[in-house]
Amino acid sequence: MSDFQSWVASHQHDFEDVLRRLLPQGDTEPQRLHAAMRYSVLEGGKRVRPLLAFAAGELVNADIERVSIAASAVELIHAYSLVHDDMPCMDNDVLRRGKPTCHVEYDEATALLVGDSLQSLAFQLLAGHCLSDDPARQMEMVRLLATASGSRGMAGGQAIDLASVGRQLSLPELEQMHIHKTGALIRAAVLLGAYCGQPLDSAQLEALDRYGKCVGLAFQVVDDVLDSEADTATLGKTAGKDADNNKPTYVTLLGAAAAQQMAAGLHDEALAALAPFGEDAHRLRELADFIVLRKF
Amino acid sequence: MSDFQSWVASHQHDFEDVLRRLLPQGDTEPQRLHAAMRYSVLEGGKRVRPLLAFAAGELVNADIERVSIAASAVELIHAYSLVHDDMPCMDNDVLRRGKPTCHVEYDEATALLVGDSLQSLAFQLLAGHCLSDDPARQMEMVRLLATASGSRGMAGGQAIDLASVGRQLSLPELEQMHIHKTGALIRAAVLLGAYCGQPLDSAQLEALDRYGKCVGLAFQVVDDVLDSEADTATLGKTAGKDADNNKPTYVTLLGAAAAQQMAAGLHDEALAALAPFGEDAHRLRELADFIVLRKF
Numbered sequence: 001m002s003d004f005q006s007w008v009a010s011h012q013h014d015f016e017d018v019l020r021r022l023l024p025q026g027d028t029e030p031q032r033l034h035a036a037m038r039y040s041v042l043e044g045g046k047r048v049r050p051l052l053a054f055a056a057g058e059l060v061n062a063d064i065e066r067v068s069i070a071a072s073a074v075e076l077i078h079a080y081s082l083v084h085d086d087m088p089c090m091d092n093d094v095l096r097r098g099k100p101t102c103h104v105e106y107d108e109a110t111a112l113l114v115g116d117s118l119q120s121l122a123f124q125l126l127a128g129h130c131l132s133d134d135p136a137r138q139m140e141m142v143r144l145l146a147t148a149s150g151s152r153g154m155a156g157g158q159a160i161d162l163a164s165v166g167r168q169l170s171l172p173e174l175e176q177m178h179i180h181k182t183g184a185l186i187r188a189a190v191l192l193g194a195y196c197g198q199p200l201d202s203a204q205l206e207a208l209d210r211y212g213k214c215v216g217l218a219f220q221v222v223d224d225v226l227d228s229e230a231d232t233a234t235l236g237k238t239a240g241k242d243a244d245n246n247k248p249t250y251v252t253l254l255g256a257a258a259a260q261q262m263a264a265g266l267h268d269e270a271l272a273a274l275a276p277f278g279e280d281a282h283r284l285r286e287l288a289d290f291i292v293l294r295k296f
Numbered sequence: 297m298s299d300f301q302s303w304v305a306s307h308q309h310d311f312e313d314v315l316r317r318l319l320p321q322g323d324t325e326p327q328r329l330h331a332a333m334r335y336s337v338l339e340g341g342k343r344v345r346p347l348l349a350f351a352a353g354e355l356v357n358a359d360i361e362r363v364s365i366a367a368s369a370v371e372l373i374h375a376y377s378l379v380h381d382d383m384p385c386m387d388n389d390v391l392r393r394g395k396p397t398c399h400v401e402y403d404e405a406t407a408l409l410v411g412d413s414l415q416s417l418a419f420q421l422l423a424g425h426c427l428s429d430d431p432a433r434q435m436e437m438v439r440l441l442a443t444a445s446g447s448r449g450m451a452g453g454q455a456i457d458l459a460s461v462g463r464q465l466s467l468p469e470l471e472q473m474h475i476h477k478t479g480a481l482i483r484a485a486v487l488l489g490a491y492c493g494q495p496l497d498s499a500q501l502e503a504l505d506r507y508g509k510c511v512g513l514a515f516q517v518v519d520d521v522l523d524s525e526a527d528t529a530t531l532g533k534t535a536g537k538d539a540d541n542n543k544p545t546y547v548t549l550l551g552a553a554a555a556q557q558m559a560a561g562l563h564d565e566a567l568a569a570l571a572p573f574g575e576d577a578h579r580l581r582e583l584a585d586f587i588v589l590r591k592f
Contacts, residue, residue: 024447033447033455084412087385089404108385109458112408113451116380119412120446123419127438135431142423142438150416151320151329155409159329162405 004286011054012047018068019075022125036106036114037121041079044097048219048291049074049186053193055283056208060197069129070141070192073122077149078185080118083111085158119149131196141195148188157181161247169248175217182223183216190215190284207273211284214270219291221263224249225256226295267292300582307350308343314364315371318421332402332410333417337375340393344515344587345370345482349489351579352504356493365425366437366488369418373445374481376414379407381454415445427492437491444484453477457543465544471513478519479512486511486580503569507580510566515587517559520545521552522591563588 001009019041026035050071057067086093086101087108094104103111126145132138147153157180164177190212194200200208228251250259270288274281297305315337322331346367353363382389382397383404390400399407422441428434443449453476460473486508490496496504524547546555566584570577 030447030452030455030459032459033452037447080412084408087408089383089408110455112380112383112385113447113455113458115412116376116415116445117447117451119415120442120449120451124439124442124446127435127442135435139423139431139434139438142435143420146416146420146423149412150420151326151333151409151413153416155413155416156326156329159326159406159409162409163326163328 004283004290007283007286008051008290011051015047015050015054015068015071015075016042018072022069022072023121032106032110033113033117036102036110037117039099039105040083040102040111040114041076041118044099045075045079046294047075048287049078049189051287052186052189052212052215052284055287056190056193057196058283059208059277059280060194060200062193062197066129066131066196067193069125070131070196071189073126073145074185074189074192076118076122076125077145077154080115080122081154081158081185083118084115087111090158090162122149137195137199141192144191144195145188148184153180153184153188154182157184165247167248169253171253174248174250174253178217178220179213182220183213186216186219187212204276207276210273211270211288214266214273215288215291218263218266218270218288221250221259221266222292222294224251225259225263227251228256263292300579300586303579303582304347304586307347311343311346311350311364311367311371312338314368318365318368319417328402328406329409329413332398332406333413335395335401336379336398336407336410337372337414340395341371341375343371344583345374345485347583348482348485348508348511348580351583352486352489353492354579355504355573355576356490356496358489358493362425362427362492363489365421366427366492367485369422369441370481370485370488372414372418372421373441373450376411376418377450377454377481379414380411383407386454386458418445433491433495437488440487440491441484444480449476449480449484450478453480461543463544465549467549470544470546470549474513474516475509478516479509482512482515483508500572503572506569507566507584510562510569511584511587514559514562514566514584517546517555517562518588518590520547521555521559523547524552559588 023038023041024034026038028034053071053074054064054067057064082096083102085091086096087103093101095101099105102114106114122145123142126142130138131141149155151159157177160177161181164173169177187209190208191205194205194208228249250262254262267288271285274284319334319337320330322334324330349363349367349370350360353360378392379398381387382392383399389397391397395401397407398410402410418441419438422434422438426434427437445451447455453473456473457477460469465473483505486504487501490501490504524545546558550558563584567581570580
């Protein structure tokens with residue numbers, strides 16, 4: 001196992017414990033809702049957003065407890081979006097991370113409340129722990145996550161996605177969709193990790209944000225490539241679904257080779273944005289490699 | 297028009313303008329989502345929660361701009377819960393405030409995203425404006441609203457509600473449901489209004505919280521009484537629905553007369569909690585009267 005691989009494994013392991021602790025226990029009322037929340041968050045996912053937050057936190061010597069809370073808030077927003085996205089009125093997906101989706105395992109009404117409650121919990125965590133010596137900066141973190149999640153961020157991207165089904169999108173339109181749908185939260189993960197530590201100047205924050213933007217978009221391009229290539233078993237979710245649904249993807253729009261090339265370009269751009277940070281940014285660099293070169 | 301009635305009318309009118317300003321404009325992308333958000337929030341409702349926040353704000357000489365933001369955040373949480381609650385997988389209601397519900401006027405996927413986005417916007421507003429001279433106190437406001445909204449607050453109450461369909465609930469169980477489902481957010485409205493002004497001591501905050509708890513429960517009891525008596529046209533939503541759905545209500549459990557009596561008892565208790573505040577609490581007193589004596 002490389003140094004990076006063990007860094008990932010160790011953070012994934014510890015982060016799972018953090019989530020187990022922060023989520024309401026399954027034996028507290030309302031039990032079914034709490035059990036379904038835990039089902040939807042625990043034991044699943046690569047935890048890409050938390051890893052980005054941890055790597056950004058290391059860049060600024062942030063206290064790991066603080067970063068863990070910020071990372072949890074981001075991951076809960078991500079988890080809520082998956083639960084709602086899988087529902088019959090959205091993507092109607094039955095499989096997620098190799099398990100039945102929340103509305104299949106429980107029921108639709110519970111899945112709706114799980115998503116709603118996970119979003120509330122994200123803000124409860126961000127506001128309920130000390131994440132910065134300066135409360136005004138912490139307030140900025142809340143604002144940042146809320147904006148990244150809402151109608152001009154992630155949820156807005158999903159609305160653009162809905163509107164795009166069966167329609168031919170241009171490349172800039174597809175990019176707009178993904179910058180919102182997956183990009184906004186990935187950028188927030190990087191910035192929230194960074195906000196937990198030594199204050200950065202605006203040029204540094206902007207560089208980190210550019211890194212987050214490129215990595216976020218690359219993540220989606222690679223997702224589309226993998227989705228077009230992989231089978232369901234490898235992916236742990238229903239494969240080839242976007243193309244089946246007549247949803248535009250980077251692969252259907254550009255072809256697999258050009259999509260790969262686009263991911264490589266974004267990868268380069270992400271690394272270039274990190275240049276001013278020197279060796280301190282090595283985990284963020286390794287994560288960019290991981291995101292672009294991953295096979296699952 | 298009494299002094300109280302004109303106070304209500306004036307605040308309702310001004311608050312509508314505040315919401316119009318704070319909600320994303322319908323011509324900004326994604327337009328359909330933003331239009332649906334405005335449709336679901338504007339021109340509707342008695343704005344009971346905002347009125348409670350304004351009355352609590354007056355008690356502590358709070359700046360009205362600050363209270364407007366806090367009241368908006370609470371009302372957006374309330375509006376999101378109605379949109380999701382009306383969806384086919386929950387109450388499957390087609391009429392709300394005399395208009396087609398969001399998923400009927402738009403579609404289910406949009407209604408899902410509307411609710412999700414309204415919740416995010418609530419926290420974006422709370423964190424994006426200065427609501428207190430002390431940022432730590434403002435952070436406490438965010439935590440308070442998130443807790444009131446989540447699985448141990450409003451959403452948790454809805455989960456208890458789901459679990460109760462077709463089952464005989466005891467009076468304490470019904471109370472637990474409503475303390476969460478409607479009570480938590482009403483209490484939060486009172487406290488958030490109060491947090492915008494001169495700091496109160498813990499005994500005063502506790503008294504206000506007791507007031508909010510009694511008013512919140514009374515609100516629900518009166519709702520059940522009105523629902524059992526009124527017809528759909530007067531109510532602006534489908535009448536008699538809870539009884540039809542075999543959902544327990546205070547009327548089915550206690551009978552109409554005892555339910556009325558219970559509301560009167562809660563009313564008295566709410567007024568008693570306000571006693572230490574003297575004349576300064578007169579709007580909160582009038583609102584308690586209004587909530588218990590209303591006919592719609």
